[in-house]
Amino acid sequence: VQLLESGGDLVQPGGSLRLSCAASGFTFRNYAFSWVRQAQGKGLEWVSGISGSADKTDYANSVTGRFTVSRDNSKNTLYLQMNSLRAEDTAIYYCAKHSGSFLALFDYWGQGTLVSVS
Amino acid sequence: DIQMTQSPSTLSASVGDRVTITCRASQSIGIWLAWYQQKPGKAPILLIYKASNLEGGVSSRFSGSGSGTEFTLTITSLQPDDFANYYCQHYNSFSGTFGQGTKVEV
Numbered sequence: 001v002q003l004l005e006s007g008g009d010l011v012q013p014g015g016s017l018r019l020s021c022a023a024s025g026f027t028f029r030n031y032a033f034s035w036v037r038q039a040q041g042k043g044l045e046w047v048s049g050i051s052g053s054a055d056k057t058d059y060a061n062s063v064t065g066r067f068t069v070s071r072d073n074s075k076n077t078l079y080l081q082m083n084s085l086r087a088e089d090t091a092i093y094y095c096a097k098h099s100g101s102f103l104a105l106f107d108y109w110g111q112g113t114l115v116s117v118s
Numbered sequence: 119d120i121q122m123t124q125s126p127s128t129l130s131a132s133v134g135d136r137v138t139i140t141c142r143a144s145q146s147i148g149i150w151l152a153w154y155q156q157k158p159g160k161a162p163i164l165l166i167y168k169a170s171n172l173e174g175g176v177s178s179r180f181s182g183s184g185s186g187t188e189f190t191l192t193i194t195s196l197q198p199d200d201f202a203n204y205y206c207q208h209y210n211s212f213s214g215t216f217g218q219g220t221k222v223e224v
Contacts, residue, residue: 032212044154044162044205044216051212058212094161104207104214105152107173109161 001025001108003095008113015085015117021078021095021110029053029073032098034106035080037091037115047093048080052101063089085117120144122208124217131222135196139220141189141206150210153182153191156219157202165204166191196222 007019021033034049048059048069057069068081078095092114096106121144131137141151149169154162164173166182169189179194193200201224206217 034214036214043219044156044207046214046216049212056212060213099167102212103150104209104212105164105167106154106162106207106214107164109163111161 001097003097003108003110005093005095005110005113008093008115010116010118011085013086013117016081016083017085017115019080019082019093019095019113019115021080023076023078023095023097026097028071028076030101032101032104033069033071033078034096034098034104035069035078036094036096036106036109037089038094038112039088039091042091045091046104049098049104050078082115085115087117089115090117091115120147120208120215122206122215122217124204124206124220126220127218128221128223130224131196132224133196133198137193137196137222139191139204139206139222141184141191141217143187143189143208146186147208147210149185150208151182151184151189152207152209153180154205154207155200155202156205162205193222 035047050069066084092112094112095110097108099105099107151169153166156162170182208215
């Protein structure tokens, strides 16, 4: 199992960014995924999740209305579209594979991609 | 929303020690609790799920217990590789709630 995030960058407040997570080594469409972030020196914060077929999505209150999670099962890739970015969104963003089709138990994580809003 | 509170925030220990980290939920969560280990600059690693089940490949020095609102992670005979941050997580839904973390330091 490999998860490789990309797309992190330095962006101004109010700007947008799209993160990607390329997956390999397993049947991508069978698993739900989440984005989890971690600000420098801080703990882990669940951001958003999406089901295997993309028919269910969920968001943390802190990002609802600004972030959109999606996936392309033909490309084995997970996305996070981040709009109206704020300084408090600055963090390392990890994609995390659920152990199954629903519960947010994360058995594999990517290496993370850094988003800086300044 | 359910809140997860870990204690202590920092734990000082020595190689060979037995250490215990506690995680408390603001309301009963059954056994829907996981523990992760995270080293600086690295992604978290799943250690324990359903409160007491050891993830495959994880050392048997790690064990979890508890149910309802109080849970513990125990590391027996602490090894140099075990000095890290540890997080509990409640996960009975599509989303997850993490504790604030416990740093196990020398």
